[in-house]
Amino acid sequence: MTTALSPGRTRRKAWTRALRRTAERIVFVTALVLIGALFALPLAWLLVAPFDQNPTMAVKWPQWTLSSFQRLMDNPYALTSILNSLLIALGTMVVVIALGTLASYALSRVRIPGRDALLYAMLLLSSIVTGTAAMVPTFQLMNLIGLINTHTGVILVLAGGLLPTVVFILKDFMDSVPKSYEESARLYGAGPGRILADVVIPVARPGIAFVAIWSVVQVWGNFLVPYLLLRDPASQPAAVLMYTFYTESGQADLRLISVFALIFALPVLLIYFVVNRKFGFRFYGGIKS
């Protein structure tokens, strides 16, 4: 049975519906604005405090100045620690790219017995053995072979942790390199090493570039491994020094901390947004842990 509605009732109904929709819209937008503010609030300090004459803990409109940046230059450890971060990140990247490229190429081209099982085991291992679960043996191993307090030790530990994922991602790229290229290179008498260097690596370059950036971002913010293995402030990377800045100094030097935090955070932010723009969504899931 259908009920015929009087024109007045229909209009009223349309009215309430429109009203309800507007109310819903307002609630929706308010909620989003609140969530956005919640996320932005802590970040705001990083944007204003470095440029403030007298930064406080609170976010406030700054009295603009660049003088705080001088503080960074004057601190004996600040710049060194950024250099240490750079050294560790680039060192890890080089190790990971060199070993990862070789391994992924071989795994892509030659069917070594048990290859799939090997890849599977590597991936499983890399997700269960994390910095926190392996801190005791890692610390002891480094103590044993005398690499405690060295950058080499940190680089090796980080590279070992990243390699399974790197090999895995790179193998995907190697698989997509057309075989005909290699065939023709071989016809002209190129050996495997030459083919790898002159044909495969140039073709797989986007993949290698992505993995390089990915590993730098992973290492740049890593706190636990260098915190465990490096005890000397002169060799600590920015991630560790940042922490000692605000815990060990009784009176926090906010001008130094704010500038330092900004300089330390900026590279990954830039890398991230550039990569994001360039590669788009596909790499979203993989770039930072």
Next chain:
Amino acid sequence: MPVAKTTQTSPRAQRPRGCDEDVAGLGGGRALLFVAPALTLIALFLLFPAVWTIYLGLTNYRLTGLAASATDVVGADNYLTTLRDPSFWNSLRVTVLFVALSGVVGQSLMGFSLAWSVRRLGGWARTALESVVLAAWVIPGSVVSFLWIALLDRREGTLNALLHMPGKAWLIEHPLAVIIIFNIWCGTAFSMQLFSSALSAVPPSQLESSRMAGASGWQQLRDVVLPTIRGHILTNTLMITLWTFNTFTPYLLTAGGPGRRTEIMSVYIYKTAIPGGHLGRGAALSVLMLLINLVIALAYMRVGRSRR
């Protein structure tokens, strides 16, 4: 060591056959030589620690004192001591709360709601919202923890100024709640990205026809969207659980305190093993952690494979 973090993780990826055709003439021997250096590093820094932890967990190895020079195998002692230690049970309770509330519930729900609502938003508003959420994720842990220390500072923090509550010591009065919210703040970006890519894969025609049939927004979500992205929800939950369980960043905010109120498992292991010097006990705890990680990772790989 950061965890492997790709979404395309089944090693048995289906490739066209003949992909492993050795056109470059690499040969088996040379291939092994190419793989060996990478495998050596992995064996040294992933496989060895895993195996060595199991051994160390059975010893009374200490950093200092008598047992440091003469380490004995003590069997299950470390495990028994651990089980009798109230601070272990405290840590377990804190960890379960932390992982469940900040990871499983917090990050997933917040990530999904953001992905769902941002979908209808366009232009700069969407970019702005996504950018701040992403920035919270990308900025290194030691920086974001300081940002939160500044935010929550007792005397002149931004939060107290906004709420007109001078002198409220958030980190001392509600430490667990703080690290839970902090972890949601840091990690939501991953769920948001995963869910927005999942949502964009839901066929618009299905949503359209359910709307035609008169389904409300909630009904569309329940009957059309959620069944379609079920696999993504599972993947997301497992990844988030693994990472939240292993994260060490809350240490930077509270160092496990006050007392032991924010002593999640990773912090508990660190405090037992390194400053506490009980490496054997720390290793025993690590074994438990490895086992839990193994279960989650196996579940994840199963899900990943069945989804292909």
